[in-house]
Amino acid sequence: MILATICCRGGSKGVPGKNIKALAGKPLIAYTIEAAKQSSLIDDLIISTDDELIASVAKEYGAKVPFMRPADLASDTASKWPVFIHAVETYEKLTGNSVEYLVDLDVTVPLKTAADIDGAIQAALNDQAVDVVITGYEPERNPYFNMMEVKEDGYAAIVKQTERPIVRRQDAPAVYSLTPAAYVIKRSALYAYEHWSKAKCKIHPIPRERAIDIDTAIDFEIVEFLMARRNEPAELI
Known part of the structure; x- marks a missing residue:
């Protein structure tokens, strides 16, 4: 059983x-909800949030919010690993389903x-x-x-x-x-494991243009530009 979470x-x-x-x-969260709902391998999708407004918007776009996240798991210093465990255990308790894989989808990668x-x-x-598979892209800099x-x-x-x-x-690993x-x-x-970095991991490469992680106001502008460019007629690109 594959459970997707948007935390x-x-x-x-x-x-x-x-x-x-x-x-x-559209609200940023909507893009991740839509991508998850189009997946052919995800069995169920839930939102883990402490915020009532986020929960309301998520529901508008068809996502389930079966529980609210406790305040101690929503602080600036809270790690996502305990959030994942809370999501899995609470979901299993509420539904009776046994989760085999958790797929966490970050809102900040809308493309x-x-x-x-x-x-x-x-x-x-x-x-x-393998314990964990993480999406990644080939960067412009190489430590070798x-x-x-x-x-x-x-x-x-x-x-x-x-x-x-x-x-x-080209010769660098x-x-x-x-x-x-x-x-x-x-x-x-x-x-x-106490953290994903301790586990046996693999990378699933995705294109750089779909991997942009929104962290600042200017990142919103960059993604909006890419979205507009993607929607332009082919002869104009």
Whole structure:
């Protein structure tokens, strides 16, 4: 049984009311709800929030809000891992269903598609040894090639040093920037690890243009631009 969650609390600091802020005529949360509902692998979708207004907007777009998140799991310092456990356990108690995989879909990646979500889920289903599958994209910088860190002595060095220096980007090992478009987590992993980074992980790559993570006001403008460009007639692009 594959349960999708959209976890969004009400206390956004960077962009107040971010989760339901209008983006190209719709609240931000609506895009993730719509993508999840188009998935062919998700069995059920719920919202985990502490905010009544977010819950109301989510319901308008067809999402279920079967419970409200406790305040202690909605603070600035709360980790998402306990939020996931609370969502799974509460959902199972209310429905009698046994969840096998949790798929967390972050509201802040509105350009993700159902295909991106299903690709990550399928990657988890295809490898029973994997605990977590995370969406990611190939970044413009690579720690083996053109990223440096400053050491304690004040001098800078390549982040990931190899026996022989890598002089061409194409020769560097593949690395990925994570995007919270989808986190597919095996239920057992929620109890076996204190954080996803401790688990056995795989990356499901998605295109950079669908991986943008909205964190600031200007990110809204960038995504609105991309949405408008995507809707332009082909001959104008």
